[in-house]
Amino acid sequence: MHRKKFINQLFYMKKTPFTEIHYALGAKMHEFAGYDMPIEYSGIIEEHNTVVQGVGVFDVSHMGEFWVKGKNALAFVQKVTSNDVAAIPVGKAQYNCFPNEQGGIVDDLLVYHYEPDKYMLVVNASNIEKDWNWCVKNNTVGADLENASDNIAQLAIQGPLALRTLQKLTDVDLSQIPYYAFTTGRFAGVEQVIISNTGYTGCGGFELYFYPQYAQKIWDAIFAAGAEYGIKPIGLGARDTLRLEAGFPLYGNELDDTTSPLQAGLGWITKFVEGNDFVARPLLEAEKAEGVSRKLVGFEMIGKGIARHAYEIVNDKGEIIGNVTSGSISPLTKKAIGFGYVKPEYAPVGSTIFIRIRNKDIEAAVVKPPFRNK
Numbered sequence: 412m413h414r415k416k417f418i419n420q421l422f423y424m425k426k427t428p429f430t431e432i433h434y435a436l437g438a439k440m441h442e443f444a445g446y447d448m449p450i451e452y453s454g455i456i457e458e459h460n461t462v463v464q465g466v467g468v469f470d471v472s473h474m475g476e477f478w479v480k481g482k483n484a485l486a487f488v489q490k491v492t493s494n495d496v497a498a499i500p501v502g503k504a505q506y507n508c509f510p511n512e513q514g515g516i517v518d519d520l521l522v523y524h525y526e527p528d529k530y531m532l533v534v535n536a537s538n539i540e541k542d543w544n545w546c547v548k549n550n551t552v553g554a555d556l557e558n559a560s561d562n563i564a565q566l567a568i569q570g571p572l573a574l575r576t577l578q579k580l581t582d583v584d585l586s587q588i589p590y591y592a593f594t595t596g597r598f599a600g601v602e603q604v605i606i607s608n609t610g611y612t613g614c615g616g617f618e619l620y621f622y623p624q625y626a627q628k629i630w631d632a633i634f635a636a637g638a639e640y641g642i643k644p645i646g647l648g649a650r651d652t653l654r655l656e657a658g659f660p661l662y663g664n665e666l667d668d669t670t671s672p673l674q675a676g677l678g679w680i681t682k683f684v685e686g687n688d689f690v691a692r693p694l695l696e697a698e699k700a701e702g703v704s705r706k707l708v709g710f711e712m713i714g715k716g717i718a719r720h721a722y723e724i725v726n727d728k729g730e731i732i733g734n735v736t737s738g739s740i741s742p743l744t745k746k747a748i749g750f751g752y753v754k755p756e757y758a759p760v761g762s763t764i765f766i767r768i769r770n771k772d773i774e775a776a777v778v779k780p781p782f783r784n785k
Contacts, residue, residue, distance in 0.1 A: 476620070590608050736750045
C-alpha cells in the first residue's frame with residue numbers, strides 16, 4: 412500500500428516548487444487537481460483562525476496562468492469572458508468568468524490588465540487544460556496566447572498582519588495598492604514579482620507571482636519576516652473553510668458548466684454593455700429577462716446537523732426544492748453554514764428551508780453571506 416502510494420506520488424502527481432518544503436514541515440498531503448498538495452499542517456481550525464487573526468501562507472502555485480498579448484488581446488478577452496474587461500485600467504484586476512455556449516460557466520477567473528495590450532488570466536488548477544482548450548478554440552481574433560502555468564509560482568499571504576509582514580521585504584508601498592489592484596516590483600531581493608492585493612479568504616492580504624527558481628528564497632524571506640506575528644503555512648482544508656465563511660463560490664461546487672452566472676448571483680460580473688459581445692450573451696440576456704429557474708443562497712442551520720455537498724434541500728412539505736453545494740461548521744462562529752441552489756421563491760433572506768440529513772429534514776434559514784460577520 413505504501414509502495415503504491417509512493418509510486419503514484421512519484422510518477423503521476425505534479426509538484427509545485429514548494430512540495431518538498433510541505434513534506435519537510437510534516438504536512439498532510441493529498442492529490443488535488445493532479446498536484447501533490449498540502450491539505451493541513453497543524454489542523455484546519457487552527458490554520459483557519461491563524462489567517463482570520465494573524466497571517467498565513469498558502470502555496471497556490473497549482474493555479475493556472477495564461478498570457479493574452481497583442482493588438483487583439485482586449486477583443487479576445489471581451490469575447491470569452493462575461494465581465495467588461497474594457498473597464499479595467501492597467502494595474503487593476505477583475506473577477507470574471509468564461510461562459511459556455513449554453514450559458515453555463517467554464518470557469519471563474521481573475522483578469523489582470525498587465526500592460527496596454529497584455530492581460531494575465533488566472534484560472535483554477537482543476538480546469539487548466541479545459542480552460543486552455545476553450546481559449547484556443549475561441550481565439551478567432553488572432554490574439555497571442557501563452558500558457559505560462561508551469562513557469563509561474565504563486566503564494567497567497569493572507570490575514571490582517573499580511574501587509575506588515577510583506578512590507579519588510581519590499582520598497583513598494585503596499586498600503587497604496589488598493590483591493591483588486593497590483594504592481595510589479597522588487598520583493599525579497601527578487602525582481603519582477605507581481606504583488607496583488609487579492610485573495611480567496613476574505614481576511615485581506617496579497618498574492619505574489621514569480622518565477623519558480625526563486626521559490627525557496629521568497630518562502631524563507633516571508634517566514635522570517637512574519638515570525639514575530641506567528642506566521643504559519645496553511646493548507647487547502649483551511650482555504651476551503653475560509654472561502655466558505657467569506658461567502659466566496661468554489662468551482663465544482665457552486666459553479667460548473669450547468670450553472671449560469673445569473674443563477675450563481677454573479678450578475679455583477681455579467682455586463683450587457685455595448686461592445687461586450689461575449690459567448691452566450693443572448694442566452695444570458697434572455698435568462699435575465701425571464702428570470703432564473705434557481706438561485707444560489709447562503710444558509711445557516713437552525714436544527715442540529717451539518718449540511719454537505721449534494722444533500723437535498725426541501726420545503727416544509729418535504730418536497731425537493733434544490734441541493735446543497737457546500738457545507739461546513741464555521742470555525743469562527745461555530746455555526747453550521749452552507750451554500751445551495753433553491754427555487755427562486757425560497758431564495759429571499761429569512762426564508763425557512765430544510766436540509767435532508769440521513770432521511771431527516773433539519774431546519775435552516777436563508778441568510779446573506781458573508782457568514783463571518785454574523
